[in-house]
Amino acid sequence: MRYTDFLKQQCYIDGKWCDADSGGIFDVLDPGTGQVLGTVPKMGQVETARAIDAAEAALPAWRAKTAGERAKLMRKLYDLMMEHQEPLGELLSREQGKPFAEGKGEIAYGAGFIEWFAEEGKRAYGDVIPSHAADRRIVVLKQGIGVVGAITPWNFPNAMITRKLGPALAAGCTIVIKPASATPFSALAIAVLCEMAGIPAGVVNVVTGSAGQIGGELTANPKVAKITFTGSTEIGRDLLRECAETVKKCSMELGGNAPFLVFDDADVDAAIDGAMISKFRNGGQTCVCTNRFYVQDGVYDEFVGKLADRVSRMKVGYAMDPGVDIGAMIDEKAIEKVEEHLEDALAGGATVLAGGKRSELGGTYFCPTVVSGVKPDMKLAREETFGPLAGVIRFTDEAEAIRLANDTEFGLASYFYSRDLSRVWRVAEALEAGMVGINTGLISTEVAPFGGVKQSGLGREGSKYGLEDFLEVKYLCMGIQ
Numbered sequence: 031m032r033y034t035d036f037l038k039q040q041c042y043i044d045g046k047w048c049d050a051d052s053g054g055i056f057d058v059l060d061p062g063t064g065q066v067l068g069t070v071p072k073m074g075q076v077e078t079a080r081a082i083d084a085a086e087a088a089l090p091a092w093r094a095k096t097a098g099e100r101a102k103l104m105r106k107l108y109d110l111m112m113e114h115q116e117p118l119g120e121l122l123s124r125e126q127g128k129p130f131a132e133g134k135g136e137i138a139y140g141a142g143f144i145e146w147f148a149e150e151g152k153r154a155y156g157d158v159i160p161s162h163a164a165d166r167r168i169v170v171l172k173q174g175i176g177v178v179g180a181i182t183p184w185n186f187p188n189a190m191i192t193r194k195l196g197p198a199l200a201a202g203c204t205i206v207i208k209p210a211s212a213t214p215f216s217a218l219a220i221a222v223l224c225e226m227a228g229i230p231a232g233v234v235n236v237v238t239g240s241a242g243q244i245g246g247e248l249t250a251n252p253k254v255a256k257i258t259f260t261g262s263t264e265i266g267r268d269l270l271r272e273c274a275e276t277v278k279k280c281s282m283e284l285g286g287n288a289p290f291l292v293f294d295d296a297d298v299d300a301a302i303d304g305a306m307i308s309k310f311r312n313g314g315q316t317c318v319c320t321n322r323f324y325v326q327d328g329v330y331d332e333f334v335g336k337l338a339d340r341v342s343r344m345k346v347g348y349a350m351d352p353g354v355d356i357g358a359m360i361d362e363k364a365i366e367k368v369e370e371h372l373e374d375a376l377a378g379g380a381t382v383l384a385g386g387k388r389s390e391l392g393g394t395y396f397c398p399t400v401v402s403g404v405k406p407d408m409k410l411a412r413e414e415t416f417g418p419l420a421g422v423i424r425f426t427d428e429a430e431a432i433r434l435a436n437d438t439e440f441g442l443a444s445y446f447y448s449r450d451l452s453r454v455w456r457v458a459e460a461l462e463a464g465m466v467g468i469n470t471g472l473i474s475t476e477v478a479p480f481g482g483v484k485q486s487g488l489g490r491e492g493s494k495y496g497l498e499d500f501l502e503v504k505y506l507c508m509g510i511q
């Protein structure tokens with residue numbers, strides 16, 4: 031099949047493909063060409079309420095299936111995703127801008143959550159608790175929470191959905207998904223695959239359109255038991271506020287400001303490899319991307335020199351062209367933020383060692399950039415840049431590095447390189463982050479708990495902890511005669 035076979039221009043509600051009641055649509059652009067890739071319905075509150083009703087109606091039968099029965103359907107979904115990895119990856123790359131190799135990689139990564147949770151759903155064990163009284167017995171059940179509302183971002187149009195869809199389906203929940211308006215086609219393609227896999231109508235629904243209206247209905251409707259969101263801290267705060275009214279369970283994967291520390295005892299070449307992957311994957315547009323490099327005096331010059339050399343050899347280009355390392359950024363606002371952070375750093379005395387400007391390809395292509403001499407109070411060290419701009423800050427001792435790394439309201443990912451075992455433990459324990467990459471720049475996998483502390487979020491995705499977030503605990507107290 032070709033990617034166009036998966037390019038659905040309608041929403042999926044209650045097992046039917048449908049348009050907005052108003053007939054409204056909006057364009058979806060290929061950020062790499064600026065051309066219209068297709069259109070999707072502009073739905074709002076009414077259609078969202080309909081999708082929630084469908085999810086609620088589908089809930090009893092889906093919940094009543096055994097975990098093994100659900101797992102069989104999920105396995106089919108996984109197999110279909112992998113079977114069509116190429117066209118799905120192409121669709122993803124064309125709507126999102128990431129190089130095709132990364133687009134295909136994301137499909138495999140995303141499918142992994144479906145496979146893993148299908149298996150883990152069978153292990154949603156409860157408990158039998160030794161009783162406090164001779165005439166009582168205590169049993170704890172874990173039950174799927176109910177109808178889930180999922181709101182997802184554009185940077186991983188497949189995997190940020192499957193990370194929520196996998197545990198929801200495995201736990202016996204039904205779901206209404208609102209994908210980012212920049213990348214709805216990968217979400218609708220997942221609905222196509224759910225239909226092909228035979229997942230019953232109403233279990234999975236995808237609604238595109240107005241974020242405020244769809245989000246507003248998902249957070250306000252009492253039939254929705256849980257909101258799971260990946261996006262900015264700012265929107266996450268609003269959603270939490272809205273959910274307070276009906277006291278919904280919330281999972282929030284919010285912004286990050288990941289530090290990357292390189293100590294004098296590090297393997298610098300390994301640190302460069304880690305830096306490249308953690309900073310420039312998806313053009314720097316991931317919430318676990320390194321945002322600030324802190325490098326100790328003794329290896330500072332070697333590190334910045336080698337990093338600049340590697341970065342200056344990266345190939346910028348259209349996602350589907352061979353050998354491309356960096357694709358187009360998602361939109362003009364994104365590239366302007368990179369420019370703003372760069373200008374602020376240069377005004378404060380930082381130096382460009384590689385890149386430093388838009389690419390001659392035009393559009394939203396930006397040359398991957400390294401700047402040295404960055405100060406901790408500059409914008410690129412304080413705010414999430416979300417682009418291919420690496421700023422390097424010098425430090426002298428471990429305590430200073432930890433203080434600087436933790437000096438942020440965010441606490442998602444962090445990374446450091448050291449070969450001293452005692453230091454590895456000290457620093458790992460001291461970093462205020464939900465995830466710590468130690469001598470590696472790549473930490474995401476479906477088998478491990480992904481999530482943040484501080485204002486980077488609530489809850490975890492992936493792993494057994496990710497399933498817990500979709501389960502409620504029910505305590506049975508049984509009197510016996």
Ligand code: ADP
Nearest residue numbers: 181182183184209210211241242245261262265
């Ligand atoms: P980013 O654009 O950096 O991914 P956002 O937080 O702006 O982060 O968007 C993430 C998701 O949240 C997208 O699907 C977006 O459409 C949605 N969104 C944006 N504003 C709202 C809102 N007010 N209510 C609900 N969802 C929203």
